[in-house]
Structures are given as C-alpha cells and as structure tokens.
Amino acid sequence: MNRPSRLFTAVLTASAAILLTACGSGGSDDSTSDKIKGADVGGGKTSASPSASASSDGVNRPEIALSKEFQADFENWSNSDPKLQAILNDGREQLRAKYAAVINADLNSEAVAFYSSEATQASARKWIKQFVDDDDSIIGKVTAFNAKALISDSGSGVLFYCVDERQASTKNRKTGKIVKTPDKPESVLQYRTRLDKNPQGVWKTTSVTVAVAGCSR
Template sequence: MNRPARLAAAVLTAAMAVLTTACGSEGGDSSSDAIKGAGSRDGKTSASPSASASQGGVRRPEITLSKEFQADFENWTNSDPKLQAILNDGREELRSKYAAIIEADPESEAVAFYNAEATQATARKWIRQFTDDDDTIIGKVRVFDPQVQLSDTGSGVLFYCVDERQASTRNRKTEKIVKTPDKPESLVQYRLRLDKSSAGVWRTTSLTTVPGACS
C-alpha cells in the first residue's frame, strides 16, 4: 500500500518542513518516542469507531470505509472524558483521509472538518497521490498503542502507531495490486497536536510521522 512506502512513510513528508512539532507543549522534543506520563490504554478491548458521531452537541460528518478496507483501532479508550474526546477526534481524522482515498475525493468535507488549514493542505496533497494515479486502498491497517495527554498550553497531544503490512493499493482501471512491504518501516508512529475549536472539535493542527518508530 505504500508504493512502496507511500501510505505511511511518505504520508506527510512535506509536513516536516511546514508544520510545528507535534509533540508535547511548546519547546517539546519531537524526536521523543513516547509521551511522558501518558497512558490511554485503560481497557484491553478494541474500540469500534462509529460511522457518525455526535459529541457535546456537535454533529460530526459520517465517515464510512468500504468493505474492502478495514481500520482496526485497538485499545482506543481512556477513563478521562477529555482525553477520550481527543482520541475520538484523532481517530476520525485518520479515518476521514482513508475514506477520501477510497471515495477519490481529495476535497472531502470530513478531512476539512478534522484538520486545521495547515494540515488540510498536506492531507489533501497526500490523498491526491492516490487519486491522481486512480488508486484505492484495500486490506487492513492496525492502529494501536495510543498515547494521549493535554499539554500545558491546553493542546491535545496524541501519538499512535499504524501497521500497514496487511494493506495494499489497487488501481481502479488496471486492478493492479501493490502490497505494502513487510518491513519495520511499514509500522509508523503518528504524532499529532490537536486544538479544540470554538465548536468543540479537536482539530489536528500539526502532524508528523516517524517510519519504523513502532517496530
């Protein structure tokens, strides 16, 4: 699915140069492999994300993935309601991008809903890498090891891992399938900063990825 490492390793290469760090409060070290003191895995069961959600009176967009692509979010729960809200919106931000690829819709309203202006531009550029080549995604990804906390400035900080080794791209015209390499680089750590909007949505304002950080 990465083509060969496109879905994860090259997910937001351009973001590294234009976005601020996704780790911790201001002055934090983005090379850190974990959020100090964070622990979101209160339960051991996988959380099943709903296609639509209404939290805090905010109507969120419906996000539906095809039957040919599955995103499993493992242990995506936290006993703190504020941290759970960050987890929920961080999860839907990723699902919105997967759905946009599947629907061949780089201008997806759901992507805009969960991303601030800077990350919207980068997300749409990534989605177009697939849609311009008329590719979709199939198979399964495992999204695991979420670590979440609130920074001193009130921003949400979310780290999580994505294992893409069971996913592939498929060309809509030729039906050619390209599998994700079974390599450590196909396990990628995502590092997000999220800020709560006036409407009560935790929108992603910064995102970087570190291939191989979860191996």
C-alpha cells in the same frame, strides 16, 4: 509526480520527506516527547459501517464510512478521562477521514476539513491527490495501536499512536492491479500529532509528524 504504487510506507521508503510533508508535518517538541511517556494509554465508494463518533457530545459531525475492501482497526483507543477520550476520538476520525477520502478519490472531503486545521487540511489533500492522480484506492487492513493522549500546559492535545500497514495494499481502479505494502519494520509508523479544540468543541489536528519504524509490534 511519480511514486511507487504502494500504501503510505512506500512513499516514505522512497523519501521520508514526501510523507512527512504530505501528512502535514510539524516539528516535534522534545519536551512534549518527554511528557508523552507519562501519558495515559488507550489501548471504491464507501458502503461499510459509519463512524461511531456520531455526536454523543452534541457536535454535528460528518459521517465517515470505509469501503468493504478496507478496514481500519483501532486497538484499545479508550481512556477513563473524558477529555482525553475526546482527543482520542477526534484524532481517530481525522485518520479515518483521510482513508475515506483516498477510497472515494475525494480531494474536497468534508470530513478531512472538519477534523483538520487549514495547514493539515492542505497537506492532507496533497497526499490524497497522489492516489487520485495514479487512480489508486486502498484495500486490506491497517491497525492503529498504542495510542497515548495528554493535554499540554498550553491546552493543546497531544496524541501519539502507531499504525501497522503491513496488511494493506493499493488497488488501481482501472487495471485492478494490487501492490502490497512491504512486510518490513518500516511499514509500522508512529504518528505524533497535536490537536487544538475549536469553539464548536472539535479537537482539530493542527500538526502531524510521522516517524519510520518508530513502533514495534
């Protein structure tokens, strides 16, 4: 599959369906979208600081570290409700796991499997494979902001958040060629995710839908 050598938004610019499929899209629910408006608002090889979610709740979570060339900032991902904070934490780590898998060219990432259902795990690996096949890694910085979490009537977690990719780039491992993400509104994405808590107490991401230009910054 030929794809532009860009970060996530370049794939989406070429064809929105590609990224939605790659990220493990699930259809969004209109009633859920309405309910989220009232949700509480939280504000190379790996070598950097490990994940901060190291099992304060007793769960043995995999360590996730990002390279020194790539930074993922999560602005105001906090909530006074411990249950909603747990959703924020595991939703954050699911995203960080995918970034780390791209950086490490790791199609069988333990962390991606840990935080993803079978469906989203399979689709995430297809997305990671695009980078592996092109021998690309990611560098620069992404900022995740405007996180909103709730628990639906069915007991599932709902997490919406925005990701600004305009300061991120791809870097080819062999040639060193760097291609920047376009500085356009389309490079700020909205993620709409559902999470379900497994018997071990982990909120696994079970569906993801990505909206182009769904956020402003």
